[in-house]
Structure formats: structure tokens, C-alpha cells
Amino acid sequence: MYAVDELKDVPALPAAFETAAAAAAADRTALECGKRVLTYRELNAAANRLARRLRSSEGVTAGSRVAIHMSRSVELYVALLAVLKLGGVVVPLNPAHPVAVRRSAAEEAQPVLTLRDVPAGLGSVTAERDVHELVAASASLPDGNLAEAVDPKSTAFILFTSGSTGRPKGVLIPHRAIARVADHNGHAVVLPDDCFLQTSPYSFAASTTEIWLSLLHGARLVVPPPQLPSLPELARLITEHGVTFLNLPCGLFNLLVDGHPEALDGVRSVIVSGDFPSPEHLSRALRAVGGAVHNAYGCTENSALTAVRALTEEDVRRQVFPVGRPLPGVGLHVLRPDLAPCDPGEVGELCLSGAGLTHGYLEQPKLTAEKFPEHAGTRLLRTGDMARLTPEGEVVLVGRTDQMVKIRGFRVELREVELAAEETGLVNRAVVRAVDAADNLRELVLFCTTATGEPTTSTRSRRTCAARRARTLIRGTTASRPPTSTPSPTSASPRTSPTRSSWRRWSGPSRSTRSWPPCCPRSRPR
DSSP, X not given: OOOOOOOOSOOOHHHHHHHHHHHSOTTOEEEEETTEEEEHHHXXXXXXXXXXXXXXXXXXXXXXXXXXXXXXXXXXXXXXXXXXXXXXXXXXXXXXXXXXXXXXXXXXXXXXXXXXSSOOOOTTSSEEEEHHHHHHHTTTSOOSOOXXXXXXXXXXXXXXXXXXXXXXXXXXXXXXXXHGGGTOOTTOOOOTTOEEEOOSOTTSTHHHHHHHHHHTTTOEEEEOOSSOOOHHHHXXXXXXXXXXXXXXXXXXXXXXXHHOGGGGTTOSEEEEESSOOOHHHHHHHHHHOSSEXXXXXXEGGGTEEEEEEEOOHHHHHHTOOOOBSBOTTEEEEEEOTTSOBOOTTOOEEEEEEETTOOOEETTOHHHHHHHSOEETTEEOEEEEEEEEEOTTSOEEEEEXXXXXXXXXXXXXXXXXXXXXXXHTSSEEEEEEEEEEOGGGOEEEEEEEEESSSSOOOHHHHHHHHHTTSOGGGOOEEEEEEOOOSSOOTTOSOTTTSOOHHHHHTSOOOOTTTOOOOTTSTTOOOO
């Protein structure tokens, strides 16, 4: 019932990269970062030298967890490859995240070493080493490939997602789950002369698509500046570097179509993911893009890229946007609560199986067993996404089973943001909703009773919450009122106020009037 073709002989990431590097012309460009350019030969040699230095001076061996706290640069990719070549486990820590988030992830993962280009502020959790000093110290070491083979089933990355309790969830991603895209990338066809742009943070699962689809196929990867580029800068990068393959969240895709559609003219393939596509923007994009626009599905627990489908004008006309069928070796199943298959058109939970599945969650066996059940002899992943099958057997997403929402491509737990707000000391109780905003995007709205009796502002709420959670989660407006006996969305009295669940059933503020519910009559976004 859940059978998929098994992928045989999928290598570990270092072997897959070395094969791609050997197959590419020796001087083919692998990385472009500002004025710095590295060929595949140079990138592979630099990674081999750094790997030998990490082994001899820092004691990194197979299974060692090594945190990487770096801005986007040439050295970032050298460091990633060096750790992987030793069989080490990469723990990405995003310098843009609050120090509390980074320290929490490090405490969970317990890395033996952190490679950084700026101080990580992790205290005594892990030893820190400056990556530039280590690269310089490795310059005289041999640059040939290491003799030791890496087990393809071993863990390559620990990527952290956010949990509703605020505790980070580390996802253990094996080598083969990512390396499968070297030879089994389905409709995500990569040509040797393709050029990718790496826009996703390397701590975010979407970056695996950009980095490894490029480097495992001998393509060129353009690395933008560490800071998030502005929309005009993004358009300029695409045009000046001749980017032909883009992987964008829906929100950024919509903005690019609105503001700089001309930048898409030379793009051969665009992958759009992270939210429901906008029919208006897709219609315009299909005319602007020089090649194909693909709707895609992926999640961290399945090592990112899972399904890809080229969209058509007929899809836009029908306003039905399938994610299509899975990549080779991956199973997509729409199942009922008892894990029986749904009939075409019947809505059920999207479950995955096959070569992309991760090992589960770091030090969370109960959650792993719950999310990765074995049924009828097949290990599944319960994604929490609701979907249905078309008569043709393609998958169409329809929503979520829980409080998780997508904001600009990021998965956000509403309860996590509520907890972050309540931890600030500014509010007593909080309810967070995702509502429609302009340009077919979504934003978060925080409803709260204040602790001091004084209203709080959106700016103050965002700034304080951002110190406790990743900044990507906190963007939107605040509607607040002091605690009174008047019914309010977060009043403690069950007799006079809505429950959290009934409050969340509210459809959201009107775009035109920006009106708010009668139980919060004086609330306004600030």
C-alpha cells in the first residue's frame, strides 16, 4: 500500500560532491561571493585541507557534532564540506537569531566545537574557534580527498525547528536523505550551466535545496551578502549573475513578480514553496519567467525537497495548484486518522515515506514515535498538512491539522509566539492569529491583556518577543487592552470571555476597515 521504489547506492554527501567535482570541468565555478570566486577543484581542496586541520588539532571525527555560526561567505561552504568529509554532524546556528535561541540549540545539540567568524556568545556550552584562523593554518596540508568513507545512513545535519512549548526540536538528517537529489531529483532538473542563488538561511531546511541541488550537479552557486538583500538588490543579483534556477518562498516570489518581473526573464526554473500560491502572481509569472514555474512541497523532517510540479495556465484558470507527485524514492500518501488511504477528493493527512525521511528528533523519542509511526511494515512521517488526491493521483494541499501556519515561507507555531509574548512581562495573556494582509501575504496579530494596565505597541511587542524567538516569527500588529472585568480575548474568566479555541475561529480583521471583535472594542493595531 505504501510501497515506493527503493533508492540503491545513494552515497554520503562528501562522496556525491566529490563525484560532481570530478565530473565538472576542473575550473568550472562552484561559488561566487562578491568578488571572490572558487572553482570546484579549489572548493574541494580547501575543504580537504580544513578537514585535516579539524581532525588533527580539534579532534573532530565521525559522529562529532560541530556547530557552525557564520555569515554567508566562501568559508561557510568550505567549513560545511570539511565537517561532513570527516563524518561529523553539522549543527547550523544562525547569527541573525537571538543569542537565547542559539544557546538553547547548542545546549540541546551539545557540539564539541563551534566554528565561527564572529563570537557566538554561547558561553561554556562549547569551545569556539575562528574559522579564518583554522583555514589559514591548514594552507600547507595535503588537499587530496580523505581516505575514510562516510556512512550514508549516518547523521549529516541537526536542523532545529521550533516547538509549541518553546523547546527547540533538533531534526537528525542523514546524508543519503539529502544526497539522493544528486541522481534522483525528478522534475527539478539541473543543468551543468545552471546558476543558483542561495537566499535561504543555512539553518533553514530550504537551503538544502539551493546548496546541494547546485553543488551535487556541478552548477554555479551565487552567495549574496550576509544581510538579507533588498528587493531591488535581489533583482540585480539575479540579472547580473545570470541566475537560471531560483528557489523562493511564496511571499518573496509575489513581491519579485510585483516589483521586478523583468528579473525573471532569464530564469529557466523557479521553485515556489512555503505557502499557497497566489493565482494572480502565478499567472503573471508564467508570462515573465523564461522557463517553468514549479510548485513544490518539502519539510525539514523529510530533508526538504519532496515533490515538484510545473504549473500551467490551466492550473491558474482552475485555481488548483497541485504539488504533484513525489521525487523518486519518496512516497506521498493522503491518509485517514487510522492511516488507511483516502479516496481521490477526500481530505486526509499528508504522510511521507521513503528515502527522504530523517532519523527523527534529537533526544525526543516519544515525539519521534508519534510523528514517525510504523504502519503495515512502512515507516511514515505524519506531516500535519491536510491534502487530497486529484483523480490523476496528484497531491493538493488544503491546510493544517494544528496551530502551525506559514509566514513568508517559515513554519510558525502560534502557541510558541503566544508563549514568547507572555514571557516578556508586558502582557498577562496572549492569543496570536494569522490573518490575511496585503498582496496575498499573511501576518501575525497579537491580542493581549497588558500586565501594567497600559497599552503596548506593535514595535515594542515585536522587539521584546524577538529577543526570545527567531526574528522571522515576529512580524505583524498588536491589539491590546488593560486587564478589566470587561470581556476580552484573554480574560481569565471562563464565564465572560471566549476560549482560545473560539477566539481562533474569528475570521480576522477586515482589510478595508481594520475592525476588531466586539469583545475587544477599543483595540487597534499600533
